[in-house]
Amino acid sequence: MARQYLVGVDIGGTNLKVGLVTPAGEVKAYTTRPTRLDGGWAGVVDQVEELVAALLQQQGLSLTAVGGLGVGVPGTVRLPQGEVLFAPNLKWENVPLLATLSTRLPVPVRLDNDAHVAALGEYWRGAGQGYGSVLLLTLGTGIGTAFLWRGRVFRGRAGLGSEMGHMVIDPAGPLCGCGNRGCLEALAAAPALERLAHRLLAAGLSSRLTCAGNWGVGEVFAAAAAGDEVGQKVVEEMVGHLAVGLANAVVLIDPEVIILGGGISGSADLFLPALSEEVARRVGRMAYPPPTIVPAALGNLAGILGAAYLVRGELGEDE
């Protein structure tokens, strides 16, 4: 039978995921491995090729069943060339990924930034379905963002899309990797929250976390859920920073839905009610109704689905 599947590839700083996706957006099968970081970008290209071949073989298929291959990358992607300008977690700079993958896998290939791809996945099959405009934030080691307008990534002048993690909400705040002070990412991403917890511990607040302990933001959230003073204070500060950032996005683009993804969004129960209330309060006096803020729905599959969505047009679907 002819090309009836799409392949979605999600290249992460930790794991590489490859999935076989139907035209309707069902993940028929997928596989995941630790990303092979020691061989540079060529090693990852080899790994993508191997995993795609293995997945197809396991399903009794060959590449002739594949209409297109979409790839999400944790970095800045220049389109239409498909060049990865900068992917700090992979230590990649100026990688001609689209051109290289295209020679290895003779099917239509497209790539995009991982937050863009996650947003497309959520738009297609997750929390963004049916919304004309979607703002997605991935809250994790960094803060990635994507703004979708009518199901397409809003790319702006340079084609790079949104980097709302670098929205400055406190010009006197901590220095960010981007060189500015007080970016949302420098205040509300996982490393900032972990640093804050350490400061609060050092200041003597009570906690089940210890100064010497080997814990991350996941343990801080778990502590908060259990009523821990340090944990709760960290969540409260995060909510305050995110509320300013999201309210700033509302007064500029007022998206129909705001989706929170990434590792931190797994703890959304803990902070989403307070966050929604604070954003509503901030924008309410300008007559904006409270925005709809929801957690991502697809978890680990958002990247595979969104990557597949990049090439769905190759099956003759509407673009």
Added chain:
Amino acid sequence: MARQYLVGVDIGGTNLKVGLVTPAGEVKAYTTRPTRLDGGWAGVVDQVEELVAALLQQQGLSLTAVGGLGVGVPGTVRLPQGEVLFAPNLKWENVPLLATLSTRLPVPVRLDNDAHVAALGEYWRGAGQGYGSVLLLTLGTGIGTAFLWRGRVFRGRAGLGSEMGHMVIDPAGPLCGCGNRGCLEALAAAPALERLAHRLLAAGLSSRLTCAGNWGVGEVFAAAAAGDEVGQKVVEEMVGHLAVGLANAVVLIDPEVIILGGGISGSADLFLPALSEEVARRVGRMAYPPPTIVPAALGNLAGILGAAYLVRGELGEDE
């Protein structure tokens, strides 16, 4: 002859302007009067009707020559009803302006917020021509904003459009009329700049301005141009605040052009080079190229032209 003109009405807190506009966007004639504020909104409706009649008569025309009437209002407009929710400078709340004007002037009527209308004017005939995405800020007593995407106002979920004047850039900053602290408007609009100049005078900085003097932001800018210490410091602070706000807009929507209008933009020569440099510096490390920031080109006519643009479809032009 049939309906060959559009009428653009620009209702300001100080002046009311009415213009006769050709389908190609030429202002054939226009008239302006102080806005009749003492009769409530009904008085302004009367005044619009009178000025339109007078302008047509002066040109030897009647309403049958008019394809449509567009109106810009300094406030929040709910569409498609055309209700003015809140226009602080006119002291209007919940005014059914579109419905009322439509009964008085039997031609198609549309209205919109004044910043939206100014942006449409600049897009049609001014500094925004040919740009796929346009962010306009009107810098004056307040900061109004409009974001255009492919020649249309990007309205967002609630249809209210952008209110970037209420983007928070310093959560510990001065209280804004909207109830939040540290909005761009509370830091960089004319009243904030005048307060800053007074504080600097009180702190003993040298200046040709005096504590008791009756001056406004125009005199502060004129002083800055002449090398005045207080004036230059005010401009420098304004540039710092605007740069944070504009860089925040770039990382979210990266518009093809940023247009600065309003009273303060008349002094653009004084601050645009420094502002452009600082915004470029702020966004450059995220790989965004320096945004194009330009002063508005249409001056007082932007409102009339943009209002006329709202109804240009009534002449059979492309929408």
